[in-house]
Amino acid sequence: MLTERQRSVLDFIQREQREKGITPSTREIQNHFRFASQTSVMQYIATLERKGFLNRHARKARALITPAMKVRITDIPIYGQIPAGMSTLTEQSIEGHVSLDMRSANVLKNRGTFALRVRGDSMIDAHILDGDIVILEDTKELHNGDIVAALIDGETSLKRYVVEHGRPYLKAENPRYPDLVPARELKIQGVVVSLIRKQERRRRQ
């Protein structure tokens, strides 16, 4: 699809975007490849655009857009512990951020998405482990079987939301943990939509 030279120009553009944060100008590309003429760059850009590897805003400076930038990345805050209330998602309690594309994060909207670091093994039978990052959405729609973050005794806890005989309760996915049956005044903070795990690797053994 692309010639070797065309590929290297595209690579350079993307590398600069990643490393410097800005798109190179045509003259910067020219200098990097030691072209005697800037027109060479214009031709490469035109070709890359024609072949669909590049988009651009005509007549604007540094306005090349590569597919890598097109994916909508969302920035999800990770909370150590969500303070009671949930309306007060203060910046203070943010432990970090995950940035990933919306499709992989399984989120649709930008608002009301947050993440928690899982503590303990109460959801181990749902294959959610201690240390996992779960991404949650603050949604109204709650379905039977959803895994939710709920506020119980002032602490945020991950449980499965189950409706049986018309009555909802919160179920831990570990036989060693009790269910929370009369789930009155449920403070559901969010529904788990996806999960990120850093795989442990033992060094030397």
Next chain:
Amino acid sequence: MLTERQRSVLDFIQREQREKGITPSTREIQNHFRFASQTSVMQYIATLERKGFLNRHARKARALITPAMKVRITDIPIYGQIPAGMSTLTEQSIEGHVSLDMRSANVLKNRGTFALRVRGDSMIDAHILDGDIVILEDTKELHNGDIVAALIDGETSLKRYVVEHGRPYLKAENPRYPDLVPARELKIQGVVVSLIRKQERRRRQ
């Protein structure tokens, strides 16, 4: 830290970066806020830079860098099936991409990182499920207990790499699957460093 007006300027810059793919020029910012003078924008930018909310390349066009862009996002290709050989990671077999920040992805380098969609439940006891995306690194260092993608009978398969009595073998994390004992000529394609799961949610019940 920031005044309301300063915040809204920063928000506008970041929103444009996300939605259009390019940083707005000072005059574009000016028009958006209906400033009669472009100098107002220059003052906001200077303030935002002084307060550390913005970086910029002086005297370059559209060269504002916001913290949101600073996180190193890596673009990881997802392969449906890795073709035998591994040296031929052709674009054809790419099923999609995951984009996430390198820290969350648990990767250090940019090269030799790829992802696979997990098929089957042979790793269920390691809490890796059918449909999960596993991110792998093509590394030389292989430790006892690592979960690896290996080429077995022309198919890529996820197994745990175990060394017992000095002999390595590949172990499935599901009693219903056999271990692959005499692991001679092991074609290890990569080591699992992280995992992304889209949580299933049943609609209506």
Next chain:
DNA sequence: AAGTATTATGTTCAAAGGAACATAATCACT
């Protein structure tokens, strides 16, 4: 009332940067 940060205007300048045109060498393929 004085001092200072913030927000705003009006104007001018020079550099940065995209675009176009004519021309030509090289290579692959027929």
Next chain:
DNA sequence: AGTGATTATGTTCCTTTGAACATAATACTT
């Protein structure tokens, strides 16, 4: 030998864009 795509040069033009300077109205604090 002829055709076309790719790669390359040299030059010119003009818009875009960042930067600077002088000035001033608010707003907040002391």
